[in-house]
Amino acid sequence: MGKEPVILADADAFTDNMDLTNYLLSSCPEADEKACRGGAKSAYSLASSAYNDFCQLVTAHWDDVSQLAINHPYWVNKGDCDDDKAKRRSAFSIIFSVDDTVIGGFLNAHQWISIKNRLEATLNLLEIAGCFILRKGAIESYYKSSDPLTSEGKPSAAVDEITYLDSISSSSLLSSFPEIIRCINFASRAEKINEADSLKDILLAIAAPAIAKFNVGAKTQELVTLNKAILRERAELFSLSADDEKLTISLNSNILSVSGFPLVLHKGDDVVSEISKALQSS
Structure with a gap:
């Protein structure tokens, strides 16, 4: 049996007709079970x-909601x-x-x-x-950073939105895009990835040469240049800074949830050991 489909769809995929709903719910025992627990004959029923009742309500009482609805992009x-x-x-x-x-x-x-x-309940x-x-x-x-009335189909607006999303917290992402986050979580159902393990090799790739440079007196700008040269497109993951006492490596990500940062290294530290200790609680 193939892998279950995962669909993220605009509201009109539901409101225009029952085709998609019928296709998905007519063969989903789990949905039927939940619907039956609520007193329904089946999920589809x-x-x-x-x-049907929603369609009738809109037809009969459009004026109730029209003042707001006519300003929605679907109407405009x-x-x-x-x-x-x-x-x-x-x-x-609107509702x-x-x-x-x-x-x-x-x-x-x-x-x-x-x-x-x-x-x-149906959704x-x-x-x-x-x-x-x-x-x-x-x-x-x-969209939070672009006008929803004029952004439809504009790649530039999507790019601006991606840039904005990179600046907000995980909790803000969850509250602003609940269906999308649930869809991603559903699609990624599998053994949980250990983010610390995934990050460890990349961190070692920059931390080891950085501490070597720091041990012989390298300053912050030299370490920033080294980071870009070694990690290239992944260099933005980390910020490096140095003073006379310590080398500090910070993680720049609103997506990865890894404890142990900022990582502080001192001259003569065993980098592998220090990184392992810092990340072991993640």
Whole structure:
């Protein structure tokens, strides 16, 4: 049997029709089991009921949500997309983009909050089947450094966003991109990689020659140059600095979670031993 598919999809993959949902949930025993525990006949029956009621709610009460929905990229950039489809896309994305307190101010608020909860239950079943739907719309709706209304399909905006993401903490990444992080975790289900072991050889490659240079009086700029010459494109992983007493190597990464940094070395230290001691708790 082949490896399970992993899908990260824009919201319209769910709101436009039930094709993807039907394909994934019709043969997922784990999703069926969870749905049955909640009182549904099957995962697909739960999803179908929620989807149909959502479509009916949008048709009947579009005015409740339209003031916000018409400002969503799905509506602003709808082009030739028919209104009914654009309404479903933008209404769905809006109720997942705002707090329930905002939805509580809608006319028919109880119906919108109820359908949001039912849709979330459906999306959770899809995640069991390996499909992660972007609740807020397309990936551009998650951008923090670019305008989501004008960034669609622009490589430059994506590059700017990547640069921004490299500057924020892991906790901020998790809160800003929850579906994407869950998708990555699902796709990477395997024996956990020991990040310290993976980093150790790279660290040794620069630490050993750096301490040798430091032992004979090398200063910070010489060590920075050495780092670039040895590690090349990986040189940005580490920052090296030196004073009369110690050589300090810092790890520059918001992705790797490795304790033992900054690593402080003194003249005459056994580099292999010091690195092993520093990384052993990771």
